[in-house]
Amino acid sequence: MSSFKTRSVVLILLAFVLGCSEFIIVGVLDDISTQLHVGVSTVGYLVTIFALVYAVSTPFVTSAVGQHTLYRFELVLMIIFIGGNVLSAFAFTYPVLVVSRVITAIVSGPLISIGLTFANYIAPLAKKAWLMSWIFSGFSIASVFGVPLGTWIATMAGWRMAFAAIVVISIITMVLMALSLPQDLRQHKARKMASEHKQGSGGELELFRDRRIQLGMLLPMFNLAGAYVVYTYLRPLLSRTLGFATGTVTILLFIYGLMSLASNQLSGRLADHGGLLRMPRIFGIEAILLLLIPAALLTRVTGLAGLFLMGVMMYLINAPIQMHFLAVAEQDHPQAIVMASSLNSIFSNFGIALGSATGGVIVDHLGMTVTGFGGAVYILVAMGLVIWLNRVNKAHAAKKAEVAEAAAPAKN
Template sequence: MQKFKVQSFILILVSFLLGFSEFIIVGILDDVAASFAVDVSTAGYLVTIFALAYAISTPIVTTFIGQRRLLNVLLLLMGIFTIGNLVTALAPTYTILTISRVVVAIVSGSGISVIMAFGTYLAPLEKRAWLVAWIFSGFSIASVFGVPLGTLLSTQFGWRSAFYLITVLSFILLFFIKISLPGDLRQSTSDSNRISDQLAIFKDRRIQLSVFLTMFSLAGIYVVYTYLRPIFSTELNIAPSLITLAFTAYGFMSLLSNQLSGKIAEKRGLLTMPKVYIAEIFILGFLPLLLNIRWLGFLDLMLLGLTMYLINSPIQLHILGIAEKEFPQSMVLASSFNSIFSNIGIAIGSALGGQIGQNFGMQALGPGGAVLAAITLVLTLMLNRKNAKVSAERVEV
C-alpha cells in the first residue's frame, strides 16, 4: 500500500507539472502580450494553438505506443517536455515561443495519457475513482498554486521566470519517475498493435457521445476562463496586487471541482451531470449582469470554477469501463480521450472567446459560454439515454 501511495503521488506530480505548463499562459497573458508587442486577444490564441496541437497529436502518438514499456515512453515524453519549456523561457521571438508551445503540447497530451494508463493498471478497483480524480486534481492544484505562483513570478521577475521554474521542477521529477514507477509495464500482450484495431473504439455510439460531451463541456468554460485575467482587472477592477489572490481563489474552486467529480463518479456518475449543466447555463448567462457588482461577479466566477471539472471522473471512468470490457487494445488511447477532446474544447472556447471579446466586449463572453453549456446538456441527456438502452438490452439477453 505504501508503494502505491508513492506511485500515486508521482503520477499526481506529473499531472501538476503538465497542468502548470499548460495553464500558466492564462495568468501571464498581459505580460507575454506586452513583451512581444501583440494585443491580449492575439496572445490569447497561444491557448488555442496549444490546445489544437495537444488534441491533434495525442491520438497519433498514443496509437504508436503499442507494446513499448510505458516507463520508457513517459521518460522520453517528459524529457522533451523539459527541453520544450526551457526553449519557451529563452524564446527571443513570438514565433519561437509559439513553436516551443506546440512541442510542449504534443508531449503533454501523450504524457497525461500514459500516466492515466499507469493509474488504471496500478490502482486496485476500489481505488480507481480516487486516483483518477486526484490525477485530474493535479491540473487543479496547478491552478491553485502554479498559476498564481507563475503570475507572481511574472510580475516580480518577468514571465520567463515561470518557465525556468517549470524546467527545473521537470528535470527533478524525471529522476523520481525513473525510480518509482514499474519498468516492465506495457499494454496487455494480447492487445493488437494495429492502429485500425485501436481506432475501432470510435465505432461505439457511447464513445462518440462521450467525447463530444467532453469537448463542449470545457469549451463553454474556456470562452470565459481564457480571459479571466482581463476580466479580473478591467471588468471587476481588481487591483494588480490582488490578481494573484483572485487566481488562487479560482484555483481552489477548480480543485474542489475535481474532488467533487470523484464523489459524483462513485455515486450516480453521469446521471448527476444534467443538473450541473443547467446550473452552468445560468452561471454563464447571468455573468454580464453580475459583473457590474464586483462581489457578485466574483462569486459567479467562483461558481463557474466549481463546475469546471465535475465531468472529469464520471466521463473518464465511463470511457475506460467501455474500453476495458470491449476494446482492451485501446486502453492507452481511451485514457487520452478526456485530454484530447478537452483540449479541442479549449481551442474552440478560447478562439470563440477571442472573437466575442474583440467584436462584442468582455461582458458578452458569459452568454457565449452559456450556448455551449446548453449543447453540453443535450449531449449529456443523449448519452444517459443511450447507456440506459444498452443496459436494458444486456438484461434482456
Template sequence: MKEFKIQSFVLILISFILGFSEFIIIGILDDLAKEFSVSVATTGYLVTIFALVYAVSTPIITSTLKNNLYHAMVVLALIFTFGNALTIFAPNYTILVISRIIVAIVSGSLVSLSMTFATVIAPMPKRAWLVSWIFSGFSVASVFGVPLGTWISTTLGWRFTFITITLLSIITVFLIIKTLPHNLMQEKQGHILQQFVIFKDPRIYLSVFIQTCSLAGVYVFYTYLRPIFSKTLSFNPGVITLLLTIFGVMSLISNQASGRIANNKGLLSMPLLYIIEFIVLITMPLWLQNTWLGTVDIMLVGILMYLVNSPLQLHIMGVAENDYPQSLVLASSINSIFSNLGISLGSAAGGLVVSNFGLNNVGIGGAAFTAFALISTVMLNKVNAAREPLY
C-alpha cells in the same frame, strides 16, 4: 501500500507540472502581450494553438505506443522539459509559439500514460480516487502554480516563471525514473485502425462531444480570466494573484467532487449540474456589472467546471476494458484529447467574443457550448440505460 502512495504522488505531480505549464499562459497573458508587442487577444490564441496541437498529436502518439510504456513516459517527459526550456529563451513571438507547440505535442500523451499507469497500480476500490486526483493535479496547478507563476512574472519577469517550470520538470523526470514500474506494456494492441474502431461506439462519440462542449463552455470565459479581473472588475495586481488562487481552490473542489460523483450516480447527476452551469454563465454579463457579484459568479464557474471529468473518464475506460481492450491507452487519452479540443474551440470563440462584443459577454458564449453538453449527456444516459452499467 507505501509504494502505491509514492507512485500515486508521482502521477499527480506529472499532472500538476503539465497543468502548470499549460495554464500559466492565462496568468501571464498581459505580460506576454506587452513583451512581444501584440494584443491580449493575439496572445490568447497561444491557448488555442496549444490545445489544438495537443488534441491532434495525442491520438497519433498514443495509438503508436507499442513498446515499453515506461520508456515512452521518460522520453516524452524529456521532450516536455526541453520545450519549456526553449520558452525561457524565446527571442520573439514566433519562437514562443514553436516552444509551446513542442510542449503541446507530448502533454496529452503524458496524461494518457499517467491514466494507464493509474489503472495498473491502483486496486479497484482506489481507482476513482486516483483518477480524480490525477485530474486534481491540474487544479492544484491552478491553486498554486498559476498564482505563483503570475507572481514571479510580475516580480521578476515571465521568463523566470518558465525557469521554475523547467526545474520542476527535471525533478519530475527523476521521480518517474525512480518510482514507476519499468515493465508496463500495453497488451492486445491492434493496428492503428483497429484502435480507432472505438470511436464508432455511440457511448464514445457522445462522450467525446460532451467533453469537447463542456471545456469549450468554460474556456470561452477562462482564457480571459485575468483581463476580466483587471479590466472589467478593476482589481489591482496583488488582489488578482489572490483571486487566481481562490479560483484554483474552486477548481480543485470541482475535481474532488467529480470523484465523489463518479462513485455515486456518475453521469446521471450531470444534466442538473449542466443546467446550473448554463444559468451561471448566461447571466454572467449581469453579475459582472458589480465587482463582488461578478467575483462570486466566476468562483461558481470554478466549482462547476470539472465535475464531469471523473464520471466520464471512468465511463470511457469501462467501455474500452469491456469491449475494446486493444484501444486501452487510446481510450485513456480520449478525455484529455477532447478536453483540449474544447479548450481550443472555446478559447478561439472567446477571442471572437472579446474582439467583437467585449469581455463582459464571454459568459454567453460559454453558455451556448454548455447547452450542447447538456443535450449530449441526456442522450448518453439514454444509451447507457439500455446496457449494463460500466462504472
C-alpha cells in the same frame, strides 16, 4: 526509490508540472501581451493552439511507443518537454513562443497517458482508483497553486521566470522518474493487463462505432468549450474589467483554483449519485450563470461570485463521463479500454481549443465582458447532448435486458 508511495508521489508530481505548463498562460496573459506587443486575444490563442495540438497529437505520439520500454520513451518525452519550456522562457518574439508551446503540447498528452499506464501497473488492485484520482488531482493542484504562483513570479521577476520555474521543477521530476519508475514495462504488457479478462471482437477503432461513445466524446468537449470562452480571459477580467490590483489578482486566481479543485471533488460524488442523469439540470444552471456573467461583471461582488461559481461547475462532468467511457468499454469493447480511458482528456482539450478560440473572436469583435454569452451556447449544446446520451443509454440497457431474458432457459 521503488516503493509504491514514492512512485505515486512522482506520478502526481508529473501531473502537477504538466498542469502548470498547460495553465500558466492564463496567469501571465497580460504580461506576455505587454512585453511582446501583441493583443491580449492574440496571446489567448496560445491556449487554443496548445489544446488543439495536445488533442490531435496524443494518439499518434502514443502509438509510436511500439515495443519500446515505456520508461525510456517517457524520459525522452520529458527531455523534449523541458526543452519546449526552456524555449518559452527565451522566446523574444510571439512566433517563437508559439513554436515552443507546440513542442510542449505534442509531448504533454503522451506523458500523462504513459504516466497513467505506469500507475495502473504499479498500484495494487485496492489502490488503483485512489492513485488514478490523485494523478488527475495533480492538474487541479496545479490550478490551485501553480498558476497563482506563476503569476506572482511573473509579477516579481517577469513571465519568463515563471517558465524557468517550470523547467526547474520538470528537471527534478525527471530525475525522480528515472530513479523510481519500473524500467521493463512495455505497451503490450500493459494492454494485456487491461483486457486479459475478456477478448473483444474487433480492434480499438470498433469503440468509435458505438453511439454511446460518439455522444459521450462530445460532452467534455462542449463542457470545457463553454467554460474556456470565459476562463481564458480570467486574469484580464479580474484586472481590467473588475479593476483589482495585481497582488489581489494573484490571490483571486488561487481562490478560483480552489473552486476548480472543489469541482473535481464534487464530480466524484456526483458520479456515485446519479452521474449523467443529473447533468442536464446542472448544465441548465451553468448556462443561466454564463448568461448572467456580463451583468454580474458590472460590480466586483457579483462579478467574483459569478466567476467563482463557474469554477465550481466547470469540471463536474469529469468523473461521470470517465466512468461512462470505462463502463461501455469494459462491457462491450474490452480490447479498447486503454483508448477509452484517454477520450476524456483528448476531447477536453478539443473543447479548450474551441472555447478559447471562440473567446478570442468575441473579445476582438464584441468585448471581453460578453464572453459569457458564447460560453452559454456551448453549455446548452452539452445539455442537449447529455439528454440524448441518457436516452441512448436507457434504450441500450432495455435492449440488453430483453436479450438476456430471451437467452435465459425456459422455466418449467
